[in-house]
Amino acid sequence: MAVVPNKQVVLKWFIVGAPQEKDMEVREGTAELKVPEGSGGVLVKNLYLSCDPYMRGRMRENYSSYIPPFQPGSVIEGFGVAKVIDSDNQNFKIGDYVSGITGWEQYSLITRNEHIKKIEKDDIPLPFHLGLLGMPGLTAYAGFYEVCTPKKGDYVFVSAASGAVGQIVGQLAKIYGCYVVGSAGSQQKVDLLKGKLGFDDAFNYKEESDLSAALKRCFPEGIDIYFDNVGGAMLDAALVNMRVHGRVAVCGMVSLHAYTDPEGIHNLFTLVQKRIRMEGFLQSDYLHLYPKFVECVANYYRQGKIVYLEDMKEGLENAPAAFIGLFSGKNVGKQVVCVARD
Amino acid sequence: MAVVPNKQVVLKWFIVGAPQEKDMEVREGTAELKVPEGSGGVLVKNLYLSCDPYMRGRMRENYSSYIPPFQPGSVIEGFGVAKVIDSDNQNFKIGDYVSGITGWEQYSLITRNEHIKKIEKDDIPLPFHLGLLGMPGLTAYAGFYEVCTPKKGDYVFVSAASGAVGQIVGQLAKIYGCYVVGSAGSQQKVDLLKGKLGFDDAFNYKEESDLSAALKRCFPEGIDIYFDNVGGAMLDAALVNMRVHGRVAVCGMVSLHAYTDPEGIHNLFTLVQKRIRMEGFLQSDYLHLYPKFVECVANYYRQGKIVYLEDMKEGLENAPAAFIGLFSGKNVGKQVVCVARD
Known part of the structure; x- marks a missing residue:
């Protein structure tokens, strides 16, 4: 042996x-x-x-x-x-x-x-x-199609947009006919989002002194869908920029992992004003979609419609x-x- | 003239x-x-x-x-x-x-x-x-049936439970077969909730030093539905007591009106952990339900199943x-x- x-x-x-x-x-x-x-x-x-x-x-x-x-x-x-x-x-x-x-x-x-x-x-x-075909992929797929309930033409914001999940969400949203903006933490990532990944726009959150103003600049009409990978200050800024009947898919709050006593979220009153649905989810609740997901995303990859x-x-x-x-x-x-x- | x-x-x-x-x-x-x-x-x-x-x-x-x-x-x-x-x-x-x-x-x-x-x-x-038959009634009716998506046997928590909306939500939930607990701000209100309004339990939030512990005591199995009329610290406490796939209907945040710089909400990470849906709503989006609502609630009132x-x-x-x-x-x-x- x-x-x-x-x-x-x-x-x-x-x-x-x-x-x-x-x-x-x-x-x-x-x-x-x-x-x-x-x-x-x-x-x-x-x-x-x-x-x-x-x-x-x-x-x-x-x-x-x-x-x-x-x-x-x-x-x-x-x-x-x-x-x-x-x-x-x-x-x-x-x-x-x-x-x-x-x-x-x-x-x-x-x-x-x-x-x-x-x-x-x-x-x-x-x-x-x-x-792409693993847990992050299914997270993106289920989160976008099942939690965000997208419509063609929706304004979609994705945080941590060049990350494992965000880059897939943004590309699926583009294929679906949405206007997509992503945030990331470096100029290199912003360039990748706008270039290789085909986002309509992107910004480096580390260079923005006012996140809410940055979102207002990118979404003068407001946000229909926020795919939230980070929580914290970005979530607060997105909430005040949501449109009526907007949807926030809460995928993760990576910003919280760094702190033991994170700053609270202050703008939840917009949930009532704008009738916003905010929903947390885990891909493990959507394992029944796995075959459909793999077929869809693998095809997009083979057709060159999605890169990773x-x-x-x-x-x-x-x-x-x-x-x-x-x-x-x-x-x-x-x-x-x-x-x-x- | x-x-x-x-x-x-x-x-x-x-x-x-x-x-x-x-x-x-x-x-x-x-x-x-x-x-x-x-x-x-x-x-x-x-x-x-x-x-x-x-x-x-x-x-x-x-x-x-x-x-x-x-x-x-x-x-x-x-x-x-x-x-x-x-x-x-x-x-x-x-x-x-x-x-x-x-x-x-x-x-x-x-x-x-x-x-x-x-x-x-x-x-x-x-x-x-x-x-009962006005805006608060339709708020309670639409919020409970359309936003909370209740199931018989659900554990339901209502804040500001003796208020214009809360008292109707609690009674509709009882009729639906839920277990219902309310919070209010005086012993008199707590007595009314448990006596006249038929809630299963109630507590005076002003006498609780730890709101999360109070909810844990009232809901050892956790909360399926939180009908939130107040926001703030009570919302934060409810979030950590929610069950998997719980729902939070955000009706109002009366606690915020008193402050210009209210305390933030810290426990939104539970949205992901427990896959919670949190949804703000306004009765004005549900005016098409008005005839059905009036018939339902007026009947319950005439049958003595609801008091106001x-x-x-x-x-x-x-x-x-x-x-x-x-x-x-x-x-x-x-x-x-x-x-x-x-």
Whole structure:
């Protein structure tokens, strides 16, 4: 039975405030490259790991979230693309590629097989199963079509617009016939939004002293749909710029993760004035749409109607830095860590 | 042409913060008891006037609200029940009773007839057309059935629960088969909620040091529906007590009217965690439901399934005090001012 070195990323303790590299440790473990017989599990070699803001929630003690916390001292879990190297499960055979929940390590034994699914190695790049065709993609798809209830011609604002989810939302909205503006945190990202991603307009929120005025400039007629990835001050500014019967899809509040006592939201009175619907959602409530979503988005990709920005970090040892970069907007596009290419 | 004295209540200036009696003036005007020929108007004797929190919005300059501001020096407008004493309009004849937008004065010339409708003097008390069967009633009806999307057995929380709208929401929810708890600002109101209005439970928010803990005590399983009449700290406390897929119908934020720089809302992150829908609404979007609403609620009233608490202040000169009392919760039930009985 082959025992090999197995580099792993471990959460050191429950954390408060913005996550830092020192909250995680890269350690040298070992792995047996064999699935215990009768376990029904699979042993995988991890290829690509996904860095997602929701994971911050799992690093908090007593977080009454939709998903239980990580345990300090244990390997961090997240979405990944991996290759099966041993299997005790007839649904997966050696050489299969899978995507789903795996460990932040070189080799993982996965026994909860409901969390992985087989994927094909075809013209879609493998790591796209963590973004465009993965959880962020379904988030964008369900959020836009099911929560935002778009109409052709709607004015759509997307925050964190070049991020894993935002870039898909904006492109779906453009295809749908909406006018789309995105915000992001650097000139490089703004250029990508207006150039490569086809947004009608974009602005760098870090260079705006008055976010509400920036939105008024971009949306003189007001906003029909705000796809909110950040919460906080941007949400407050969007609320006063909404149109009657506007919709706010609350996808995430990444701005909150950095603070233990964030500033409150002051402009909720506009909900009544403008009869606004504001709705939080999770992609996990829309898993029934997964086949429809994959067909739709993969087709758009193959037709060249959607592009996808990916920020690939090489090496598992760089995963902590890649993850913490999410909270200061270091990533340009979907943040992925490459553990191995095959 | 008879010219008679006409007592009037006038807004003196645009106001900031909580309204005060001195912001309004009671003055002695005059009225011609004759409708100008060809005007298509009606001249009415005002009987009952409605004090509603939304009117505060009309006392603010440059308030980009759904309804234009009052003009300083002009007679305040609001809902009222009145009797026609002269008419140049074939839809209204002398002696008819009407309800709709009128002036805070003894006699009003109403030329915008789309704002009034004929009512019958029957077994429903005339001033109930300002509450149970008026704008607050339709607000409660549309808010509960259309915005809250209730299910039998839902846990329902209503703030300002003994107020014009809240008491109807709570009773409709009870009839629907929900578990209903209300908050109010005095022991007397709490007793009325639990006794006369049939709420399952109620609490005095002024005696709770921790609103979230109070809600946890009343809703150990959490809240499915929060009918929010107040905003502010109560909304923040309700948000952390919501159940998955909960709904918050935002009807008003009376707590905000008292402040120019109110405390923000901190717990919107629960919108994502619990997939909560939060929706502002105005009864004016649901006027098509008016006939169905009147039939439903009048039937419940006649069957004794709904009662309605009314706080009647005698005399137009007391209207300013009655109005400002809304913002400190002085009223017990729907606040009405009696100008004349017939």
